Amino acid sequence: MxxxxxxxxxxxxxxxxxxxxxxxxxxxxxxxxxxxxxxxxxxxxxxxxxxxNPAARALASGRTDVVGVIIPSVSNNVFADVLRGIYDGLQDSPLGVQLGTTRYSPSTEEQLVRVFLSQQPAGLIVAGHDQSPAARALLQGAECPVVQIMEVGPQPIDLVVGLSHYQAARDGAQHLLDMGYKAPAFLGAQMDPRSQRRLAGFRDCLIAAGMGADDPVVTTPEPSSVSLGCRLFADLLATRPRTDAVLCNNDDLALGVLFEAQRRNIRIPDQLGICGFNDHEMMSAAEPPLTSVETDRYEMGRAAIRQIRDRLAGKGHPRGHAVDLGYRLVPRVSTARRD
Amino acid sequence: MxxxxxxxxxxxxxxxxxxxxxxxxxxxxxxxxxxxxxxxxxxxxxxxxxxxNPAARALASGRTDVVGVIIPSVSNNVFADVLRGIYDGLQDSPLGVQLGTTRYSPSTEEQLVRVFLSQQPAGLIVAGHDQSPAARALLQGAECPVVQIMEVGPQPIDLVVGLSHYQAARDGAQHLLDMGYKAPAFLGAQMDPRSQRRLAGFRDCLIAAGMGADDPVVTTPEPSSVSLGCRLFADLLATRPRTDAVLCNNDDLALGVLFEAQRRNIRIPDQLGICGFNDHEMMSAAEPPLTSVETDRYEMGRAAIRQIRDRLAGKGHPRGHAVDLGYRLVPRVSTARRD
DNA sequence: TTGACGTATGACAGCGCTGTCATACATGAT
DNA sequence: ATCATGTATGACAGCGCTGTCATACGTCAA
Incomplete structure (x- = not known):
């Protein structure tokens, strides 16, 4: 050398x-x-x-130009969109990104928080509100702005940008009932905390409608995929053949349900209503177009960076500030039952 | 503070x-x-x-525990899979990842190379072989291992892990001819250099089959999406109604073609053959299942990290070493024309 | 003229760690 | 007894930058 x-x-x-x-x-x-x-x-x-030399600058000043981003996975297109927002938000700034993935493991997350904080980052973005107590404590003591993204929730660590997954799923379920479906079911994979909250929203909707006795739910901890959507839907039909609508925990599953229904000559939307979650771009392109609950993942990333940049510029929001980005039900043909 | x-x-x-x-x-x-x-x-x-304190370590030793990764985009699921491989390859190592996205811009890439190299990384992973001359020079002079991924090509900078996109696409096109399709077309979005090579493979296949006169190609520089697949296919039919098969530059487009064909009651595979590229998980789940050219993006990431770790451990390959991961045509119903 | 104040610049020390070389001692071969 | 060799440890300086305080020089009001 x-x-x-x-x-x-x-x-x-x-x-x-x-x-x-x-x-x-x-x-x-x-x-x-x-x-x-x-x-x-x-x-x-x-x-x-x-x-x-950034190392020398970091050593002398005790600060770096790196924003740490800790998310469960990169191959989940929800986080891919968030990352895109983060990168776009970082344009024309000297800041860079250090990315860590937890694989949905709280202990891995805790370790990443520890490592990232030791680099004295300019800011930290973490997904969700379900950090381990130790990780929470570390983040609480951090000297940099910390943004929890994806979800709004009680007891923010510092800043928050997200939405209520409970309400969003509850509205999705209500939409199925509103469209005249009598026996909606829930399909879920990768049942992380946000998925659990969505499931709770689904359940509470049914209970409110007086349909709480039954619990038409098929879930698995496996990571989500289109194929898994096919399989879960097959399982669902095997145990509950009278199901006439599905609320899917995400769009991949919904697409799988569509394909499996096509294979079985189940007519969408008359025999079966399908509602996804996130409203990925493909939902509107599908045949028939698929209803989904739109979430603005891109803006979530952008907003998180904006919070950090504002804070660094001294004109940021105080601790505890939360931005609720909301959601939007996008009804399409897949839930437009003709009576 | x-x-x-x-x-x-x-x-x-x-x-x-x-x-x-x-x-x-x-x-x-x-x-x-x-x-x-x-x-x-x-x-x-x-x-x-x-x-x-990593900054102090970096300053004193002139090295860091960070691997720089420079890719065009995170929202392209091809790169998401590569990243997953990279993260898995980094398990049980002290190395972290710094990620930069070029948005397919060579000048952005060059700037990222400059910035990343200034951090004296443990290794650098860059996508493709089409760096600007200045970026190439910088990488050539880098003191750390540099891995070019995605594609094998002439004149490697240091290490290479990839495959021949030209050959892969050429085989895909040949498959369509082998299955009895008479008028295959090429659909492409985001026409980056790798896409251009795939297009070249398609064209050369047709020329070799004596069908070179016509040039049944519809492309756009827009980023790829399922909706775009619908639109490009519609455009294709408008200008070349006798098309009986499409080779798609990637799986998103192929899915869009499938949906658009369903909308128009075009029967797959008899009236239209569809072949995608990459063999994303959803291809096998579709109805009908879609033929694709499988590429091992995950292994690409893993192998790239393996090269770097081996080199750092002193038992690595010399400069110029290339790993060709190959590809695999996966024939499914969407190209199984019944004669 | 004097002093208060603002602007542009510099001297100094030190951030926390590691590379290099040196030291102290034990072991075994000659 | 002598030397070469190996093992465990330490002293020293310095990586390249920035925080802090100090200095030099102007400008303006009193």
């Missing part, structure tokens, strides 16, 4: 005929440096191809 | 009654420290809740 002796601040300073501190200031706070010096410094930087 | 004066190596050293250097060694190279000292140090660390 031959060291090429990277150019440093001092090299730039020497060439620009100022002290290193002035260069440092010119980089971070150009206002504070005279036009003249700034011009010479800029030229010297270009000439030497100087690139600052 | 009240500073709580983090506990440092020296604090641990004092408590364990050794010098700071011994603590440092105990952390990085436990073999080199006596049983006895190690036990005392471990106890002291636990007692003080000591967490190392």
């Amino acid at each position: 031959e060291k090429t002796r990277k150019t440093t601040l001092s090299d730039v300073a020497a060439l620009a005929d100022v002290s290193p501190i002035t260069v440092s200031r010119a980089l971070r706070d150009p206002e504070k440096v005279s036009q003249d010096a700034r011009a010479r410094i800029t030229r010297a930087i270009a000439q030497l191809g100087y690139v600052p | 009240e500073k709580t004066r983090k506990t440092t190596l020296s604090d641990v050293a004092a408590l364990a009654d050794v010098s700071p250097i011994t603590v440092s060694r105990a952390l990085r190279d436990p073999e080199k420290v006596s049983q006895d000292a190690r036990a005392r140090i471990t106890r002291a660390i636990a007692q003080l809740g000591y967490v190392p």
Whole structure:
């Protein structure tokens, strides 16, 4: 490993005929440096191809330009959309992203929180409200802004951007009843805490409608997929053949249900109503188009970053501030039963 | 910002009654420290809740425990799978991930390469072979292992894990001809360099079959989606009504074609053959199941990390080593034309 | 003229860790 | 007894930057 002796601040300073501190200031706070010096410094930087060393900056200042993002998984397209929002929100800022995935394990999450906080990040984004007590304590003591995303809930750690999964699912279930379906069921995979809340919303809707005796629910802890939607729907039909509608925990499952119904010549929406969750782009393209509960994952990421940037700029919201992004039921043909 | 004066190596050293250097060694190279000292140090660390400062380590050693990953987009499920492989490959290692997205822009990519390299990463993973000359030069001069993923190609920068998109698409096109389709077309979105290579494979297959005169290709630079598949297919039918098969640049488009065909009562596979690309999980679940060219995105991520870890451990492959993961045509009902 | 104040710049020390070299002692071969 | 070798540990300096305080020089009101 031959060291090429990277150019440093001092090299730039020497060439620009100022002290290193002035260069440092010119980089971070150009206002504070005279036009003249700034011009010479800029030229010297270009000439030497100087690139600052983030580790040195972090060590000296105790801060970094990295936002930690801790989510359960990258292959869930919900989080892919959130990440896209995060990256777009970070445009034209010096901030970068360090990403960690928990695989839905609270202990992994706790470890990631510990590691990320040790890097003294500019901010931290974590998914959900179900951190372990130790992780919560760590986050509570963090010196940087912390944003919990995906869900609004009681007892925020710091900032929150999300929606009520309970209400969203409850509205989805109500929609099925409103459209005249008599025996709706719930299909769920990957039953993480948010999925549990959605299930609770479904159940409470049925109870409120006087249909609480039965509990038409098929779930599995397996990760969600379209194939799994096919299988769960098959299981559902085997045990509850009179089911006439399904509220799916997410859109992948809903798509699987559609395919399985097509295979069995079950007519959508007359014999079976289908409602998904999140309103992924494909839902409107399907044949027939599938009803879903729209959530704005992209905006969730953007808003989270906005919270952090505002806070860093000193004009942010105080602790406990929550943004409820809401949701929107998007009725399509798949639940438009003709009576 | 009240500073709580983090506990440092020296604090641990004092408590364990050794010098700071011994603590440092105990952390990085436990073999080199006596049983006895190690036990005392471990106890002291636990007692003080000591967490190392990565910035200080990076500054002193000139290295970090971060692997930079530069990909075009996170919302493309191809890259989501790759990322999953990367994270799984990083299990039980001290390495973390810093993720950057280029949005398919070479200049953004170049900037990310610059920024990431300035952090002196443990390794760098970049998608594709189409970096700008400046980015290539930077990567060539990098002191860390660099892995180009997705695609095998000429003139690797360092290490490569990928497959031939040209060949894969050519085989997909040949499959359509083999199944008796007479007028296959190509549908493409997001025409990045890899897509261009796939298109070239399609074209060369037709030329080899003596069908080169016509050029049945509909593409758009828009990002891919299921809805876009519907639209491109509609466009295709409008201009080339005699088309009897489509090779899609990816699975999203293929799904869109399926839905649009269903809407128009076009029978799959007899009136229309459909072949996707990547073989995303949903392809086998569709009705009818959709033929696709399988690529192992997950393994691509894992293998890339394996290359880096091996290299860091000193037992890696030399510069220029390429792993061709291949591909596999998975024929399903959507191309099983009955003659 | 004097002092108060604002602006541009610099000196100094130190952030927490590791690379390098040195030291102390034990072991075994000669 | 002598030396080479190996093992466990430590001293020292410094990685590249920034926080803090100090300095030099102007400007303006009294």
